Amino acid sequence: MESLELPGIIVILHLVNIFCLVVLIRSGIQILFDHPKLYWTDHTTDDNHWLRFGKKVMPKDKLWTSLDEAEDPGKFALPGGEHNLGAGRSWHFSTAIVWVVTGLIYIGYLLFSGKWTRLIPTDFSVFESAINTMISYLTLNFPAEGATYNGLQQLTYAGVVFVLAPVAILSGLALSPALVARFPGFLKLFGNRRQAARSIHFISMVLFSLFIVIHVTMAIGIHFYDGIKRVTFGHTDVDFASALTIFLMGLILLVVFNIWASFITLRHQVGVRRVLTAFYTPVVRLIFGRMKSTQKYTKKDISPFFRVNGYPPTGEEYLKLKKNNFKDWKLRVYGEVETELEMSLQDIKDLRKQEQITKHNCIQGWTGVAEWGGLPMSDIVKMCKPSKKAKYVMFYSYDVDHTGEAYYSGLRLSDMYDKHTILAYEMNGKDLPIEYGAPLRLRCEKKYGYKMAKYIHSIEFVESFEHIGKGRGGHREDNVYFDWEASI
Secondary structure, rough: OOOOOOOOHHHHHHHHHHHHHHHHHHHHHHHHHHOEOOOOOOOOOOOOOEEEEEOOOOOOOOOOHHHHHHHOOOOOOOOOOOOHHHHHHHHHHHHHHHHHHHHHHHHHHHHHHHHHHHOOOOOOHHHHHHHHHHHHOOOOOOOOOOOOOOOHHHHHHHHHHHHHHHHHHHHHHHHHOHHHOOHHHHHHHHHHOOHHHHHHHHHHHHHHHHHHHHHHHHHHHHHOOOOOHHHHHOOOOHHHHHHHHHHHHHHHHHHHHHHHHHHHHHHHHHHHHHHHEEEEEEEEHHHHHHOOOOOOOHHHHHHOOOOOOOOOOHHHHHHHHHHHOOOOOOOEEEEEOOOOOEHHHHHHOOOOOOEEEEEEEOOOOOOOEEEEEEEHHHHHHHOEOOOOOOOOEEEEEEEEEOOOOOOEEEEEEHHHOOOOOOEEEOOEEEOOHHHHHHHHHEEEOOOOOOHOOOEEEEEEEEOOOOOOOOOEHHHHHHHHHOOOOOOO
């Protein structure tokens, strides 16, 4: 086999890779614990998970929401703490971009330098070599210090680079509501199940974690002196003290960076969100932002259990309307429009009705398929005739949080023309239940659920949402620091 010496660029990419993987694993744990259950089916009932974390048990005798299921992942997660999903996602996607670019540079270097044979086997004898090396390690007959690059290493690295990494990327992409709405066939890679992709994404994280532990143990723990030199300089023809110093400095930097990342995120959520979303949302917008929903499910796909996300409003006005079965409720449409609208629930029902069976993707991780019936938002747009200034559409709700702040959500005007963006007043062939947003809720099937406002009382067409709330485009964006794009 060839020498273990590594070019300088590989050493640098190697170090960037380990930084990225640690952050991806830590932020991935944060994301997982907002819905700490894993499934193989998209019908995510409370008891059909194959793996769960945490100790919470959902009550059987009263209403509970998906937010109640979230757990505190502890300080190992980034940033740690309960309900910090927004910050975890921001770190995860920002780092994922760096990690993917690093991987592409690495593969490009291998191809153009002709060193791809370091990873891709060109001789079947590498498999025999790998088996013999594995037997040697299992029997504690370790190769001598300075041993050459062996078949076991080659096959392991090839598996990580060309199998595990692509599986992690593809399973992560399968969690994008925009991608799977536009290309439902993409989920065929995972048995047409988004939850299977989520489980495989988790398993990929576990395998990367094991690889890091085993790789460090084998590369440094067994062959400490040579291992330290190769990790820092790429070869063994260097002073050990210098190599050890650089290695310890890199290790300290990795630890300090992760401590700092948790500290700064927990104390300055707004600033961290602003910096990280400014980095990754343009990429998300470029790739996923203009996708249109083409999904189509059948009645047999409808989920037997559909989680509730958020408790119904308890305000006096809403309870009064509810008591009268919303006969006195009116939807107001105003703002940057030529014609303001005011319509009762019956007025809306008298207009064109669209029915669609679609998959709801919650940012927490759970899924559910339901049939929705309602008025296409494109019809509202035609009736009110937005002005040239109108760029965004804000949906205002009777729903309020524990501080008394009303829920609102914003989308682009262009999203209103998506064929699966409707104002729903029916669910599964019946009047929209209270817990799912009666009398009227938004459905925009290429977005995560938090963009689909429930309990709507008014819609405003605006040029900018900077003057609304804290100016980030929605209640979740303002208060739990979700990103505005909501496409992945």
